[in-house]
Amino acid sequence: MDENIPVYEVTDANTRLIHLGSFGDLWRERLQSCDLTLAADAGPIQDNSYVAQDLGCTEETAAELRLICGVDALKCSENEEEDLENIPEDSSLLTLGIRKKIIDRRKETLIVERACRQETFLHELEFHAVGKRPEDAADMVDEGELVLTLNIVYPVIFRKHKEYKPYQTMLVLGSQKLTELKDAINCVSDMQIGGEFSNNPDLAPENICKDLFKSAFFYFEGVFYNDTRYPECRDISRTTIEWAESRNRGYGKFQSTKMEDYTFNDLRLKIGFPYLYCHQGDCEHIITITDIRLIHHEDCLDKTLYPLPIKRHWFWTRKCSVCSMYTARWVTVNDDLAPDDPCFFCDVCFRMLHYDTDGNKLGEFLAHPYVDPGIFN
Numbered sequence: 001m002d003e004n005i006p007v008y009e010v011t012d013a014n015t016r017l018i019h020l021g022s023f024g025d026l027w028r029e030r031l032q033s034c035d036l037t038l039a040a041d042a043g044p045i046q047d048n049s050y051v052a053q054d055l056g057c058t059e060e061t062a063a064e065l066r067l068i069c070g071v072d073a074l075k076c077s078e079n080e081e082e083d084l085e086n087i088p089e090d091s092s093l094l095t096l097g098i099r100k101k102i103i104d105r106r107k108e109t110l111i112v113e114r115a116c117r118q119e120t121f122l123h124e125l126e127f128h129a130v131g132k133r134p135e136d137a138a139d140m141v142d143e144g145e146l147v148l149t150l151n152i153v154y155p156v157i158f159r160k161h162k163e164y165k166p167y168q169t170m171l172v173l174g175s176q177k178l179t180e181l182k183d184a185i186n187c188v189s190d191m192q193i194g195g196e197f198s199n200n201p202d203l204a205p206e207n208i209c210k211d212l213f214k215s216a217f218f219y220f221e222g223v224f225y226n227d228t229r230y231p232e233c234r235d236i237s238r239t240t241i242e243w244a245e246s247r248n249r250g251y252g253k254f255q256s257t258k259m260e261d262y263t264f265n266d267l268r269l270k271i272g273f274p275y276l277y278c279h280q281g282d283c284e285h286i287i288t289i290t291d292i293r294l295i296h297h298e299d300c301l302d303k304t305l306y307p308l309p310i311k312r313h314w315f316w317t318r319k320c321s322v323c324s325m326y327t328a329r330w331v332t333v334n335d336d337l338a339p340d341d342p343c344f345f346c347d348v349c350f351r352m353l354h355y356d357t358d359g360n361k362l363g364e365f366l367a368h369p370y371v372d373p374g375i376f377n
């Protein structure tokens with residue numbers, strides 16, 4: 001068997017190493033152009049003789065199979081379809097049972113609105129680009145392009161998330177550079193504004209960390225892929241490499257190279273294996289490829305929309321501890337006026353509580369700009 005056909009290394013966890021581009025080639029060699037086409041009118045083959053030949057049965061059997069196994073056979077009868085909110089008591093379908101529980105819970109609780117908003121948001125995110133075709137033909141995804149599904153796990157940012165780590169799911173094309181993925185990963189660490197501004201909150205700079213500290217790396221299979229596109233980028237994998245080499249620590253020799261020189265097709269990776277993305281010095285995300293496949297004519301075919309986010313954890317928004325209405329913009333520590341340490345405020349409440357009408361600081365405290373992860377919702 002070809003070494004680039006994925007087989008499990010650890011059952012149900014990850015495959016052995018495969019070269020992603022070569023795996024794509026194997027598929028493209030075997031499939032026919034009717035399987036690969038991205039034409040708008042491509043769809044299930046309607047010709048029974050083709051199915052009969054493929055399955056080795058008569059055309060009559062093929063026609064009967066089409067009738068029984070077709071999509072139309074999955075639909076319920078018209079009177080069953082009419083009411084999605086009213087679920088019959090005696091239904092033995094597990095899916096209906098789950099739906100009923102959700103509806104009942106909504107009726108009981110007051111957080112209806114948020115639950116609905118989250119559901120709508122997740123649904124929209126998952127389907128917003130399905131079937132989308134580019135306006136400019138030059139932006140069309142190539143036939144036979146590889147599509148990788150990536151899970152990007154977020155570091156624990158709230159105690160709340162200790163048990164369950166939030167993550168984001170993205171679709172990336174095999175021909176895309178690692179830097180394109182890097183630029184598409186949104187993390188609240190990139191949005192921070194460093195510094196203490198209690199003496200003059202108006203001086204808090206607009207510059208976020210993403211603009212100031214651009215260094216980052218992916219770590220795949222013994223190699224650090226560093227972003228070196230900008231003059232201010234530093235090789236932040238150096239420390240780890242030197243540490244590993246400084247004594248005989250048994251890690252072998254790590255290598256480092258340029259992130260911008262590699263596409264996913266160039267890499268040898270394991271599907272399902274946890275790899276690393278590190279930025280802002282020490283903000284570390286586990287990255288896993290959970291699926292690898294070829295592009296389909298019903299996928300989003302606009303190249304410019306990839307890496308395409310399709311799932312995202314709903315981030316909890318930290319509200320101002322005074323008005324409990326607006327999202328926090330400031331966090332104070334050692335604050336005589338605050339009930340908590342650290343304490344979070346919206347801009348209006350922060351200024352009203354901590355400064356007199358002439359803008360003079362009242363009491364002792366340290367104030368830092370705060371960026372809420374909820375901005376990604």
Ligand SMILES: [Zn+2]
Binds near residue numbers: 285
């Ligand atoms: Zn991060």
Ligand SMILES: [Zn+2]
Binds near residue numbers: 322323325326346350
């Ligand atoms: Zn407030």
